[in-house]
Amino acid sequence: MSLIQVKRTIRQGFINFWRNGWVSVATVLIMVLTLFMVGTLFFSNVVLTSALQQVESKLDVSVDFKLDAPEEDILALKTSLESFGEVGKVEYISRDEALERFRERYKDNALITQSLDEIGTNPLPASFNIKAKDPENYGTISSFLKNDSSFQIIDEIRENQPTIDAINSMISSARTSGLTSTIVLSIIAVLVAFNTIRLAIYTSRDEISIMRLVGASHSYIRAPFVVVGIIQGFLASIAAMVILWLPLWFNHDNVLLSFVPIFPFANGSSASESLGGPNLLNYYFSNFIFIFLLLLASGIILGSISSIIATRRYLKEHK
Amino acid sequence: MIYFDRVSKVYSQTSVALEDVSFTIEPQEFVSVVGQSGAGKSTLLKLLLAEESPSSGKVFFESLDMHKVRNADLPKVRRRMGVVFQDYKLLPTKTAYENIAFAMEAAGKGEEEIQQDVPQVLELVGLMDKAWHFPSELSGGELQRVAIARAIVNRPDVIIADEPTGNLDPINTWEIINLLEKINELGTTVILATHDKDVINSLKRRVITIEKGKITRDEKRGRYVL
Numbered sequence A: 001m002s003l004i005q006v007k008r009t010i011r012q013g014f015i016n017f018w019r020n021g022w023v024s025v026a027t028v029l030i031m032v033l034t035l036f037m038v039g040t041l042f043f044s045n046v047v048l049t050s051a052l053q054q055v056e057s058k059l060d061v062s063v064d065f066k067l068d069a070p071e072e073d074i075l076a077l078k079t080s081l082e083s084f085g086e087v088g089k090v091e092y093i094s095r096d097e098a099l100e101r102f103r104e105r106y107k108d109n110a111l112i113t114q115s116l117d118e119i120g121t122n123p124l125p126a127s128f129n130i131k132a133k134d135p136e137n138y139g140t141i142s143s144f145l146k147n148d149s150s151f152q153i154i155d156e157i158r159e160n161q162p163t164i165d166a167i168n169s170m171i172s173s174a175r176t177s178g179l180t181s182t183i184v185l186s187i188i189a190v191l192v193a194f195n196t197i198r199l200a201i202y203t204s205r206d207e208i209s210i211m212r213l214v215g216a217s218h219s220y221i222r223a224p225f226v227v228v229g230i231i232q233g234f235l236a237s238i239a240a241m242v243i244l245w246l247p248l249w250f251n252h253d254n255v256l257l258s259f260v261p262i263f264p265f266a267n268g269s270s271a272s273e274s275l276g277g278p279n280l281l282n283y284y285f286s287n288f289i290f291i292f293l294l295l296l297a298s299g300i301i302l303g304s305i306s307s308i309i310a311t312r313r314y315l316k317e318h319k
Numbered sequence B: 001m002i003y004f005d006r007v008s009k010v011y012s013q014t015s016v017a018l019e020d021v022s023f024t025i026e027p028q029e030f031v032s033v034v035g036q037s038g039a040g041k042s043t044l045l046k047l048l049l050a051e052e053s054p055s056s057g058k059v060f061f062e063s064l065d066m067h068k069v070r071n072a073d074l075p076k077v078r079r080r081m082g083v084v085f086q087d088y089k090l091l092p093t094k095t096a097y098e099n100i101a102f103a104m105e106a107a108g109k110g111e112e113e114i115q116q117d118v119p120q121v122l123e124l125v126g127l128m129d130k131a132w133h134f135p136s137e138l139s140g141g142e143l144q145r146v147a148i149a150r151a152i153v154n155r156p157d158v159i160i161a162d163e164p165t166g167n168l169d170p171i172n173t174w175e176i177i178n179l180l181e182k183i184n185e186l187g188t189t190v191i192l193a194t195h196d197k198d199v200i201n202s203l204k205r206r207v208i209t210i211e212k213g214k215i216t217r218d219e220k221r222g223r224y225v226l
Helices: A003-019 A021-058 A071-082 A095-105 A110-119 A135-147 A149-153 A161-202 A205-213 A218-250 A255-259 A271-275 A280-286 A288-315 B041-048 B071-078 B096-106 B111-124 B140-152 B170-185 B197-203
Strands: A061-065 A087-093 A127-132 A154-158 B002-012 B015-025 B030-034 B056-061 B081-085 B158-162 B189-194 B206-211 B214-219
Touching: A003 A021, A003 A218, A021 A161, A021 A218, A021 A288, A061 A135, A071 A087, A071 A127, A071 A149, A087 A095, A095 A110, A127 A135, A135 A149, A135 A154, A135 A161, A149 A154, A161 A218, A161 A288, A205 A218, A205 A288, A205 B071, A218 A288, A218 B071, B002 B041, B015 B041, B015 B056, B015 B214, B030 B041, B030 B170, B030 B197, B041 B056, B041 B158, B041 B189, B081 B140, B096 B111, B096 B140, B111 B140, B140 B158, B140 B170, B158 B170, B170 B189, B170 B197
Parallel strands: B030 B189, B030 B206, B081 B158, B158 B189
Antiparallel strands: A061 A127, A061 A154, A087 A127, B002 B015, B002 B056, B206 B214
16 A cells, blocks of 8 residues: 555545444444453452452461560571571560550550559560461461470460461452453453444445445555544543543542452451552552553554454455 | 456356356447346356356456456456446445545545546536535436446446446436447447347447347347347
8 A cells, every 4th residue: 555545544534433423433332341341350450469469468477485485595586487488577576565565555545554564574475477478388387386496485376377278268269260250351342342343344345345346455445444443442442541530530449349359358447548558549540651551552452453354254355 | 358268157056147158348349238137147247347256267358367366456457447337336425526536546546636537527427516415415317427437537448337227217328328338439348238128229339148147149230139
């Protein structure tokens, strides 16, 4: 195709889009639905991942030491734990620190403060909060502690093994089902959009055969349809962006809950807080360009590829 | 210029459209192909346009075997043939002017040439005042004149007209036939498929008669005999 034909093609694409008014509007609307779906799946993936990370970071194994455990033994255990590959971080809370934190937490409760003063000594044990690098490793860490020679200075290991296991299986099943539903729903959405475009082009099949008869080349016939597909994809991705943005804008705290499949940690705190880290609106703005480009690319690829496939069957020669 | 060499087109055992058809058409001839509906006239024209492939035999356009032309080259060959159909086959979303311009654009002609030639052919078919009407706003005779204008605008070597007057009243029929004769006088080969007895008898040109897929007559100054 020469330059002048490229120019004509683009102009013709715009004219066709305009003159086929309602067909264009319907196709764009279907495509908006598709892209909205893609965007929603993308966002729910972001929320799911950040919720899971949050859950993972809250897991730990805590170790209470006996009251008479010597501090140097405890510190020695800390060093040996830290050299352990699976261990991410060991936080040591000495008896004095534990008491301080306890007083701080209950400073408004006169009864507790008074009875603490009454006892005279520090009843709280020193303890470790151990974070694993991977939630799978908590079992290994606690069995290491149980078999270590320093086990005698340990009073109690609190590892919440059932909780950890439950969360682990939840995380993995949430990931699998999230991925599966993303793939299945995307395929359905893409097929619906593709079929809409196919129907729109089906109505033009006579025109295509006329163009062939007056000697238009295949690419010259096809190109305006592809231009229309690109225009549709472009408009649809802008509309989908706006639709995705509206609910976040009006209700940026609570609407998140409906996006999050698991939500066990919303202890009265606001949704964005308990999710930790960025809320979805912030995420939306900080990644605006990326999300827009993602939707734009999906829309344009969907529109143009569908047009190419749909026109192909009307361009067959030598029957 | 056009040569059918023992061409047969068999759709199925019970449906044979053309059987062992051979003939030659010379440059600048005006040839009518007559026959009843279903005799094989349209199939013959479709084979020439390479819209369909023959079951056996060969169709030549000058030295080109139409069914050995590569798909990518077919459009270029088709630009040398102007087509006119009973149902006009105009693009409904384009105005008369745009329909004619489209054939030139598809051939890669420049903007200046288009702006010069399209009004000329519109003048020739007498539709200058309806240039910006859409097909839905034109009468049958006007539509067919637009179709003829589109067919000749690229100065083809041959005009292929398949029942161009089938939907028209007598007055419009004569206008269309006169146009085709005028085009032929200007040096373009015309192939006209029709079953209009009056048209054939008044033309006094070569007539090829097809019956049940076979050529039964081929006369230099033929009459309508069926």
